[in-house]
Amino acid sequence: MKTHRKLTIITLLLSALLVTSACSKTDSAATGTASTGGKDTKEVATVSEVRYPLSLTFASLDPHLVPTGGVANIDRHIYEQLVAFNTKYEAIPVLAESVDISNDGKTYTFPLRKGVKFHNGKEMKAEDVVASLNRWKEITARAKTSIGASNFEAKDEYTVVLNLSQPSNDIPSQLASYLQFAAIMPKEVIAGADAKGVKEFIGTGPYKFVEYKQDQYVHVAKFDDYKSVDKPADGVTGKKEAFIKDIYFDLVPDTSTMFSSFLAGNYNFADITVDNLNQVKSLPDVEVQKVLSSDYNVVFNKKAPITSNLKFREAIAAALDVEKILVGSTSDPNLIQLNPSLINKDSTDWYSEAGKEKYNQKNPEKAKQLLKEAGYNGEELKLLTTRDSGGVFYNPTVLVKDQLEKIGVKSKFEVYDFTTMISKRSDPSTWDIYVGSFALQSSPSQLLYLGKTYGWPEDEKLQNLVKATTTALTKEDKRKAADALQAYEYEYLAAIKIGDFATYKAVRKNVTGYNYFEGPILWNTKVLK
Structure with a gap:
């Protein structure tokens, strides 16, 4: 047995x-404990519809x-x-x-x-x-x-x-x-x-x-x-518990429109940019939260003629000043975290510093030499991006493009709406480099850019090392597997890690019982009238 x-x-x-x-609408509420606001709330009027x-x-x-x-x-x-x-x-x-x-x-x-x-x-x-x-x-x-x-x-x-x-x-x-x-x-x-x-x-x-x-x-x-x-x-x-009867998830790709609607009282929640932060902090009925949410990576198309060349990928890795990309993308040093690991620092099983000497090299002269060794002849790269989602994708892509130009690499933007960009990302004929915002993951096998169908890293050794992280059962074996995978990824360069970043969120103080974890969670939530 x-x-x-x-x-x-x-x-x-x-x-x-x-x-x-x-x-918008009013309903009678049962007893609830506030998660936002921090006080018990009994027999108060709440809304039955939320946007x-x-x-x-x-x-x-x-x-x-x-x-x-x-x-x-x-x-x-x-x-x-x-x-x-x-x-x-x-x-x-x-x-x-x-x-x-x-x-x-x-x-x-x-x-x-x-x-x-x-x-x-x-x-x-x-x-x-x-x-x-x-x-x-x-x-x-x-x-x-x-x-x-x-x-x-x-x-x-x-x-x-x-x-x-x-x-x-x-x-x-x-x-x-x-x-x-x-x-x-x-x-x-x-x-x-x-x-x-x-x-x-x-x-x-x-x-x-x-x-x-x-x-x-x-x-x-x-x-x-x-x-x-x-x-x-x-x-x-x-x-x-579903205290709110009807929820409307409004699709508002433009964050400035979202923020204007938030100020007008149409929403109790909004994503906040650094430019809007002080204005929001001055509002007495609003709380501001900082959420460590994602990391940036430069993903290479390994089926494209230029970026399939390892020496070319090494040149880009040598050139990038990742701190400038992070700060320039967020305009707030408090929102960034330099991190050479593929996994967040708090993940004790999978965090690794293997290959960290190749992280944030910011060495343009080395990059230029590697471009010569790669046989690069001024071909123009296609940078896949979108202006949707408040510039989360577009802003770092602009900064990467600027650093590429400084070492003599030509490139152009391929800009689409978010949905089209996701569709184009699955077509190897449409892009060379994609600068992406990736949700923090709990293990290496969940990293999308290491999967065969995402940027097409079909290298057999890389895939075997990813597999090895899933079969390690002891803590020691997991550590060895994580180090081996990360060390090789810094050689193969399916992607270049830029770093981790946080975002600001605003929520009105009449909201109780609501949590944000990898996205909004509206069950257990009450919005007081």
């Missing part, structure tokens, strides 16, 4: 920061299909996973009762919660989980790295099993990630999906999908039959 142990993946420690959204602005455009709400965390800001209210991250980046059961792992790390067993309803009234069972996760792992390159050819299987109506050909330590992290996250849907919805995605948006979350008004808003409404776990709320885990 096999013995089992419980696995909890503990990595990057971030604090859940408190933010929220806007309001929440997102600097976002997208092609699909299909959580399996979209390789960006932005859509998860909406989808996490509609869908749930077997496990999800708490604020310590531990993978905690949500739709699963537990995660049981065999001693050899090859067999994962997921007993399911019973009585959980989909938004169409159907009870969630193993057949739905199996259909959802087998589709997810075929679409998601990061999951394929860990799972390989194995499939999820139904042991019985309420038990799902995954049998792997070799040990893997990061299955819970992959299932908990919100990038192309492993949402559970009815098997009939999965069966009806095509290349453009699912036709219906049906999950088990506290809110159900109502309407998507193209490029304007997504409307979700309270799901009256939602079955919550009875544990303290933490990150995207624990107790979830």
Whole structure:
């Protein structure tokens, strides 16, 4: 008989920061404890409708299909996973009762919660989980790295099993990630999906999908039959209560428009630029939070004629002054963090300083010599970017372009709206360099730019080293695997790490019970009238 142990993946420690959204209608409220504002609130008038602005455009709400965390800001209210991250980046059961792992790390067993309803009234069972996760792992390159050819299987109506050909330590992290996250849907919805995605948006979350008004808003409404776990709320885990009846996620790609609407009182939440910071701090009814959220990386297209040349990539790595790029992109030194590691410093299992001597070289003379060795003849590079999302992509791309020009590399912008940029990014004929904002990840195997389909780093040694990080089971083996992978990545240069950065968020003080963790979480939230 096999013995089992419980696995909890503990990595990057971030604090859940408190933010929220806007309001219009009035309702009577039950007792609640304020997360924003910090005081207990009893029998007060609250709003039943909230409008929440997102600097976002997208092609699909299909959580399996979209390789960006932005859509998860909406989808996490509609869908749930077997496990999800708490604020310590531990993978905690949500739709699963537990995660049981065999001693050899090859067999994962997921007993399911019973009585959980989909938004169409159907009870969630193993057949739905199996259909959802087998589709997810075929679409998601990061999951394929860990799972390989194995499939999820139904042991019985309420038990799902995954049998792997070799040990893997990061299955819970992959299932908990919100990038192309492993949402559970009815098997009939999965069966009806095509290349453009699912036709219906049906999950088990506290809110159900109502309407998507193209490029304007997504409307979700309270799901009256939602079955919550009875544990303290933490990150995207624990107790979830839908106090707000209707949420409209307004799609506002222009941050200046969002900020103007926030000042006018249309929203209780907004992203704040450095230029607007002092103005917001002067408002007595508003709190400002700083959220460490992402890192910048320069990603190379390894199928393009110029950037497939390793000497050319080495030249760019030698030239870049990453601190200038970070400061210039944010205009606030308090928002940046120099970090040579592929993973955040708080991740004790995976943080590495291997190869750090090649980080932030800012050596233009070395770069020029490497360009000669690369045989560079003045060809013009295509820099893929967008002006959407408040300049998060465009601003660092401008600064990278400026530094490239100083060593004699010619380049031009290929500027699109956000959705088109994401589409173009999957076409190797349309770009050479992409400067991206990437959500902080809990393990190396989740880094998109190391996956074969993202910039196409098809180097066999690199992929084997990524795989080795997923099969290391002890802390010592994880450390060795992380160091080996990072040392080689600084040689291969699938991407160049620029650094970590934070953003400012504003939330009005009449909001209670609301947390921001890798995006807005509107369940458990009340907006006081």
